[in-house]
Amino acid sequence: MISPAQLKALIAPYRHAMADFDRDTVQSVIASLFAPDAMLRLCHPFGDVDDLLEDCLAPLHAAMPDLERRDMIVMAGTTPEGQDWIGCMGQYMGSFLAPFLGIPPTGHMAHMRYHEYFRVTDGRITEMQAIWDIPELMMQARAWPMAPQLGAFLATPAPMSGDGLAVAGDGQKALEHVIAMLTDLCKYPSNPDPAVMQLDRYWHPRFNWYGPAGIGTSRGISGFRNWHQGPFLRGMPDRKLDAMGDLKSHWIGEGDYVCETGWPNMRLTVTGDGWMGIAPGGQEILLRSLDFWRCEGDLIRENWVLVDLLDAYRQLGVDVLARMREFNKARVPGAIPLPDWRHA
16 A cells, blocks of 8 residues: 555656646656556547547647646545545646637637546556546637536636645545535435435535536535536436445545545436436436545535536537537637737
């Protein structure tokens, strides 16, 4: 078993190389850190890839030539099953000067949240699970082709406590709190009384729920119920989580923080109206959700959630990127030739 501090030291060269993206340095670090047969699992449209640099990072760097990685949470530990994982949350940022996955550039600084998890075996990364908030870039480019989100749109902040890069300590209490919260959460809506979830018992009255673009951010229990949970459960009231038994996630608790990665970790059937404007067609879908929680005292104060929404739409027969291209046929394609300031 390797300590959380040792796991964080192991991932540090990758984080530092990505902070000021240099292709050669990133390529060298990936070659030394990742096992040759590592499973690289990324969100739609990437899927499982063979080459993290060529398939994913290089296209993003081409779109943002001054690309930088800004970690806001880094935590690590050993799961109850004995696996060593590292979880990172942050923003990819840079000048959005060329198309990315067909998303038209803005010519301005842009941000895209990521939740990235790395499994470590014998000192090498043997698995990566990552969701990038690609719809967040679409919204900044005014190219989101689906229903407007109910929650607020904002660049997701770092933890209010300011300690996201210095997480340390025994996280068992926080982990047990989050698991208990999810267990009670799943009692609704089979029991139609919202009180069965005991939300006041688990959540701070001023908690922030940072959802993915397409759903948005909410504040407090009222905001959470109105802008996310209510529509979500009206659309898919039969949702099942790994905490309820039949799906598998990996859990880490460290200090006041908890993280979970599952690929996938939710099974749901779209039987009702209300979730992101999707018609109730009776389709079963599997959702990938990579999450972070921060507890304050005995309550959850912040929750960062990324769901692979583009993959959810794919399972429902909707190609969001193709729909985006249809919406943007009248826009001039290609890169934005931003003038050099010395000659502007």
